[in-house]
Amino acid sequence: MASASADSPAPAREESPAPETLDKKDILYNKCAQAPDGTVFYQRDFVNMHVAENTTALMRLLQELVDSHLMKTMMWENQPCWKLRSRDEAAKLRAINADERHIYHLIDEVQNAGIWIRALRQRTGLTQMVLTKCLKSLETKALIQCVMNVKNPSRKMYLLKHLEPSAEIVGGPWQTDGDYDIGLIEVISNVVVRYVEHETWIRVPVGMNNTREAAVAKKKAQVQATRDIEDAPAVQPFRPPLNRNRTTLLPRSNVNLPTCTSILQHVLDIGIIKGKVIRESDMEQLLEMMVLDGRLEKITPSTYRTVRDAKDADDDTEGSWNGFVDAPCGTCPVFELCGDEGDITARTCVYFAEWLGTE
Numbered sequence: 366m367a368s369a370s371a372d373s374p375a376p377a378r379e380e381s382p383a384p385e386t387l388d389k390k391d392i393l394y395n396k397c398a399q400a401p402d403g404t405v406f407y408q409r410d411f412v413n414m415h416v417a418e419n420t421t422a423l424m425r426l427l428q429e430l431v432d433s434h435l436m437k438t439m440m441w442e443n444q445p446c447w448k449l450r451s452r453d454e455a456a457k458l459r460a461i462n463a464d465e466r467h468i469y470h471l472i473d474e475v476q477n478a479g480i481w482i483r484a485l486r487q488r489t490g491l492t493q494m495v496l497t498k499c500l501k502s503l504e505t506k507a508l509i510q511c512v513m514n515v516k517n518p519s520r521k522m523y524l525l526k527h528l529e530p531s532a533e534i535v536g537g538p539w540q541t542d543g544d545y546d547i548g549l550i551e552v553i554s555n556v557v558v559r560y561v562e563h564e565t566w567i568r569v570p571v572g573m574n575n576t577r578e579a580a581v582a583k584k585k586a587q588v589q590a591t592r593d594i595e596d597a598p599a600v601q602p603f604r605p606p607l608n609r610n611r612t613t614l615l616p617r618s619n620v621n622l623p624t625c626t627s628i629l630q631h632v633l634d635i636g637i638i639k640g641k642v643i644r645e646s647d648m649e650q651l652l653e654m655m656v657l658d659g660r661l662e663k664i665t666p667s668t669y670r671t672v673r674d675a676k677d678a679d680d681d682t683e684g685s686w687n688g689f690v691d692a693p694c695g696t697c698p699v700f701e702l703c704g705d706e707g708d709i710t711a712r713t714c715v716y717f718a719e720w721l722g723t724e
């Protein structure tokens with residue numbers, strides 16, 4: 366037995382006949398009805414049900430089920446196979462005329478891709494008036510539905526009543542009535558950003574490692590390792606954070622970067638989307654859009670992380686300083702007299718030493 370795709374669920378089934386009135390056809394039908402909706406049956410599956418005594422009897426039972434529209438015959442890789450119809454649907458199909466049934470079968474063939482009314486006219490050879498009447502009758506009997514094609518709104522597409530139209534027809538989960546659903550996209554994008562940020566970054570207080578002791582120790586080590594003071598790098602003095610409640614983002618260590626699959630799973634787990642089916646390809650489309658918007662960064666072909674905004678980047682460098690402005694030499698009255706040799710040099714200057722933190 367093979368399970369059909371999830372986008373073509375079988376419609377609800379009506380009650381089967383009472384057990385005492387069951388013939389072999391009903392027994393076979395009921396056994397098939399126990400399988401999940403949309404299951405495709407092959408001859409070997411029917412043989413394993415042990416309802417018919419031999420192949421000839423089995424084929425006769427199957428033909429009876431097909432004739433009464435309880436099953437439909439299909440071909441898969443040059444092998445005949447069968448799919449169950451609900452008793453309701455079969456009863457409706459028995460009640461319609463030959464033209465309507467022909468149209469129904471053509472619409473059934475294309476499944477959720479839908480068929481254009483002009484294609485139906487070409488394939489059936491019916492006049493526009495007869496075709497329109499048949500389609501109306503099938504719609505009234507709740508066997509088919511008419512949907513608008515978002516790419517060609519003037520094209521009327523028809524598909525079976527119980528099927529969800531394909532993304533090509535209705536535009537996928539990010540579109541409503543042919544237009545992008547900005548509200549939905551914004552909400553889901555925010556959820557994605559929060560999740561990816563949580564997985565890739567860690568939020569810490571600003572200046573967490575910026576202590577006076579750390580700055581002095583670092584500078585001392587640098588000065589002691591430098592033979593000529595002029596080769597010494599500028600020191601970064603301690604600057605306490607202006608707002609101790611502010612936080613910034615730092616990359617997580619040993620991070621498992623989120624993938625399209627894990628992001629989609631998170632969105633589905635929190636149950637924020639109702640009444641729409643989101644596939645991995647739909648989520649990929651949204652993630653690509655977010656990369657272009659600069660909200661996500663693609664680290665590898667399949668992994669993402671959020672982009673740190675300018676505020677976080679600034680926070681991370683809070684306390685950084687410009688040595689040209691901060692050094693005492695900038696306002697020194699004897700700057701012109703200070704040199705490598707003589708009475709006034711950086712080696713003997715107390716202001717410079719104090720600024721370095723070596724005094």
Ligand code: SF4
Binds near residue numbers: 697700
């Ligand atoms: S005397 Fe000291 S502060 Fe003035 S320029 Fe020289 S090193 Fe800089």
